[in-house]
Structures are given as structure tokens and as C-alpha cells.
Amino acid sequence: MSTETTAAPVEEVKIYKGLAGVVVDYTAVSKVNPETNSLLYRGYPVQELAATCSFEEVAYLLWHSELPDAAQLAEFTAAERSQRTLDAPVKRVIDDLPLTAHPMDVVRTAVSVIGALDPTTADSSTSSNLAKSITLLAKLPAIVSYDQRRRRGQDVVEPREDLGYSANFLYMTFGEVPSDVVVDAFDVSMILYAEHSFNASTFTTRVVTSTLSDLYSAVVAGIGALKGPLHGGANEAVMHIFDEIGTADKAEAWLEQALAEKRKIMGFGHRVYKNGDSRVPTMKKALDTLIEEYDAQELLDLYVALDDAMQSRKAIQPNLDYPSGPAYHLIGYDTELFTPLFVASRITGWTAHIMEQLASNALIRPLSVYNGVDERHPAALAERA
Ligand SMILES: CC(=O)SCCNC(=O)CCNC(=O)[C@H](O)C(C)(C)COP(=O)(O)OP(=O)(O)OC[C@H]1O[C@@H](n2cnc3c(N)ncnc32)[C@H](O)[C@@H]1OP(=O)(O)O
Numbered sequence: 001m002s003t004e005t006t007a008a009p010v011e012e013v014k015i016y017k018g019l020a021g022v023v024v025d026y027t028a029v030s031k032v033n034p035e036t037n038s039l040l041y042r043g044y045p046v047q048e049l050a051a052t053c054s055f056e057e058v059a060y061l062l063w064h065s066e067l068p069d070a071a072q073l074a075e076f077t078a079a080e081r082s083q084r085t086l087d088a089p090v091k092r093v094i095d096d097l098p099l100t101a102h103p104m105d106v107v108r109t110a111v112s113v114i115g116a117l118d119p120t121t122a123d124s125s126t127s128s129n130l131a132k133s134i135t136l137l138a139k140l141p142a143i144v145s146y147d148q149r150r151r152r153g154q155d156v157v158e159p160r161e162d163l164g165y166s167a168n169f170l171y172m173t174f175g176e177v178p179s180d181v182v183v184d185a186f187d188v189s190m191i192l193y194a195e196h197s198f199n200a201s202t203f204t205t206r207v208v209t210s211t212l213s214d215l216y217s218a219v220v221a222g223i224g225a226l227k228g229p230l231h232g233g234a235n236e237a238v239m240h241i242f243d244e245i246g247t248a249d250k251a252e253a254w255l256e257q258a259l260a261e262k263r264k265i266m267g268f269g270h271r272v273y274k275n276g277d278s279r280v281p282t283m284k285k286a287l288d289t290l291i292e293e294y295d296a297q298e299l300l301d302l303y304v305a306l307d308d309a310m311q312s313r314k315a316i317q318p319n320l321d322y323p324s325g326p327a328y329h330l331i332g333y334d335t336e337l338f339t340p341l342f343v344a345s346r347i348t349g350w351t352a353h354i355m356e357q358l359a360s361n362a363l364i365r366p367l368s369v370y371n372g373v374d375e376r377h378p379a380a381l382a383e384r385a
């Protein structure tokens with residue numbers, strides 16, 4: 001049998017590789033504006049939210065379109081605080097996973113188990129999806145801290161209902177409540193990571209939702225998309241780069257070599273922002289408070305040296321993952337836990353988009369141009385060479 005094949009003629013169609021520049025839908029959740037270098041959540045500038053609100057208030061805003069009043073916030077935080085523990089089957093599944101599993105795989109698996117255990121999984125009403133969103137908001141810190149502690153051979157720390165979201169998250173991870181400076185910097189990072197329109201992981205959750213699948217399935221898929229180093233995995237990759245470079249004086253030579261090897265420099269560049277990421281100045285300020293708190297001038301020197309070298313060599317600006325990676329390192333997280341922290345925050349944006357997609361759904365199914373072999377016909381097995 002001849003294995004000779006001919007390529008089918010390729011139609012002259014404009015291909016939008018990576019969907020770059022393609023507008024696929026409306027969203028009222030957030031506005032990313034590269035021209036003004038701004039980011040609005042439901043109309044509010046994210047910098048102002050970071051300066052004025054807690055992460056819980058921002059979660060409420062993303063889900064309900066308005067900031068809560070005092071009574072609404074009290075009801076919301078009571079619901080979140082009452083669900084901060086993990087059920088035994090979820091803990092058992094995590095316990096069975098090897099420590100060689102990446103923490104993002106652990107988070108993805110744990111969310112999948114929570115979905116499989118929830119008798120309301122198939123109920124996609126807004127009220128049920130809101131309830132599931134609060135459950136995941138409450139339980140993700142428990143998953144992340146459980147995994148961080150088991151990797152260090154430490155016992156589980158049970159949650160404290162008297163603490164706010166970020167203070168409790170850090171308490172469950174490290175067994176003590178850190179200073180206000182640390183809690184505030186962590187809370188700011190949660191607010192900044194919460195939402196960013198049609199990024200790859202959010203779009204993934206919308207694709208899954210568009211088939212009328214359930215919220216947990218969409219979130220599990222979103223976690224998979226976030227894990228990659230071109231997206232959320234970059235905060236972890238930044239720290240690996242810092243470890244590789246070592247000290248500030250080596251940054252320039254390291255960058256020269258990395259660019260010669262055609263490596264992507266993690267924590268720099270963005271699909272939408274080409275003149276800088278709107279969130280970086282706020283996160284850099286939070287990082288500066290941590291540098292002072294932990295007396296970590298050397299880390300700051302390295303941060304500045306790589307950024308300076310990148311600006312003079314490529315003029316590509318840092319993205320949010322660049323200051324967040326070192327911030328989480330200073331707070332005390334192991335590097336592999338950084339992207340799970342992003343998940344704990346982005347659950348708010350993902351679920352807001354899942355609910356928005358459902359409210360005005362159309363199956364997401366783009367087209368492609370076939371460029372494989374021309375039409376042919378199968379030979380019987382015995383006749384194939
Ligand atoms: C929270 C977030 O998810 S933010 C993004 C986190 N991801 C990273 O930090 C990973 C590193 N950055 C990148 O890989 C890219 O900048 C992306 C994937 C984020 C955006 O990519 P795109 O919009 O597709 O930009 P694109 O790849 O077209 O870049 C344009 C040019 O800049 C270069 N470039 C972009 N980012 C980088 C980088 N970080 N390091 C080196 N070169 C870069 C590209 O190689 C390309 O050069 P070329 O024209 O000579 O081929």
C-alpha cells in the first residue's frame with residue numbers, strides 16, 4: 001500500500017492564532033484596559049478596592065455586582081467562616097496523593113472530590129452556583145494549607161472563625177497569625193489576582209460551562225489551565241528563576257544567556273497589556289512592605305536588577321506574577337504552592353464568569369481550517385505496509 005499523501009488545499013482564511021485580538025463576548029465582571037493601563041472590577045478600579053476593601057468584600061462584589069453593606073457582609077462572612085474545614089473523604093484523597101504530585105494537581109483533585117461529593121452538583125441555578133462558589137472560597141485555603149503542612153510533615157491546623165479570610169488562611173498554613181503587614185500584603189495579592197476578564201483559565205471555565213456542564217467541572221478545568229507557566233504557573237517560575245540567578249550582580253549576565261537560548265523570562269510580558277500590567281504597582285508596594293518586614297533587601301536588589309536588565313534588553317514589562325512570587329516566598333510558602341494561592345483568589349472571578357456565561361449561554365465552538373492530508377480511504381489491516 002502506498003503511504004504517499006498529498007496535503008489538502010488550504011483555504012485562504014485569516015487565522016487568529018491563540019485567539020489574539022478576537023472579541024468573543026460581552027462581560028460585566030471586569031474591564032481590562034491596556035490603553036489607560038487600568039483594571040475595573042464591576043466598575044471599581046482595582047487599586048482603590050485594594051486600598052479600601054477586604055478580599056471578602058471583593059468576592060461579594062464580583063458575585064453580586066455591588067459592594068456589600070455591613071449586614072450583607074456579616075451574612076456573607078458568616079457563611080464563608082462556617083465552611084472552612086475539609087470533609088474526611090477530601091482529606092483522605094489528599095493523604096493518598098504522593099508528595100511528588102504538584103500542589104496544583106492536589107488542588108485540582110480536591111476540588112473534583114468536593115464536586116463528586118456534593119449532591120447539588122447538577123443544580124446550575126444561580127442560587128446553587130453562588131452557594132457552591134462560597135463553599136469553594138471557604139475550602140480552598142484549607143486545601144492549600146493542608147497540602148503545604150503535609151509536605152512539611154506538620155499536623156493540620158484547624159480554622160479560626162474569629163479571623164478574616166487572609167488572617168485565617170495564613171494561620172492555617174503557619175500555625176500563627178502573622179503581623180498586620182503580612183496579612184494586609186497577602187489580602188492585597190488575593191484582591192489583585194481575583195479577576196481578569198477572558199484570560200486563558202477563565203475562558204476555559206466559560207467553554208466548559210457553555211456545554212451546560214457543572215460549576216465544579218468548569219473550575220477543575222480552569223485549575224488545569226492556570227497551572228501552565230505561560231499563565232498562573234509563572235509566579236512559581238519567577239522564584240525558580242531567582243534561585244537560578246542567585247544574586248543581583250548576576251542578573252544581567254543570566255538574562256543575556258537566557259535570551260540567547262530563546263527562553264521566555266517568566267513574570268514578564270502579557271497578552272493584553274503591552275505597556276505594563278495595571279496591578280504591578282499595587283503589588284510591588286505590598287512587596288516593599290514585606291521586604292521591610294522580613295529585612296530582605298537582597299531579594300529586592302535581585303528583583304530590581306532583573307527588571308532593569310529586562311527593560312534595557314527587551315523593554316518588556318513585568319506582570320502581576322513578578323512581584324507576587326517573591327511576596328509569597330517571603331511570607332513563607334514553598335514555591336510550588338504559589339499557583340494554588342492564585343487559585344484560591346481566582347475562584348471568585350472564575351465563578352462570576354461561570355454564572356455570567358450561564359445567564360446568556362451559547363455553546364463555544366470555534367472553527368478551524370483543515371490542513372491535513374487530502375481525503376483517502378482505509379485499506380484492510382492485512383494490506384497495510
Ligand atoms: C497572571 C498571568 O497569567 S500574566 C502572564 C504570566 N506569564 C508569564 O509571565 C510567562 C512569560 N511571558 C510570556 O510567555 C508572554 O509574554 C505571554 C505568554 C504572557 C504573552 O504572550 P503573547 O501575547 O503571545 O506575546 P508574544 O509571545 O507575541 O510576544 C511578543 C514578543 O515578545 C517576546 N516576549 C514576550 N514575553 C516575553 C518574555 N517573558 N520573555 C522573553 N520574550 C518575551 C516574544 O518572544 C515575542 O518576540 P518575537 O516577536 O521576537 O517573537
Ligand SMILES: O=C([O-])CC(=O)C(=O)O
Nearest residue numbers: 195196198199200271272
Ligand atoms: O489576562 C491574562 O491573560 C492573564 C492575567 O493577567 C490574569 O489572568 O490575571
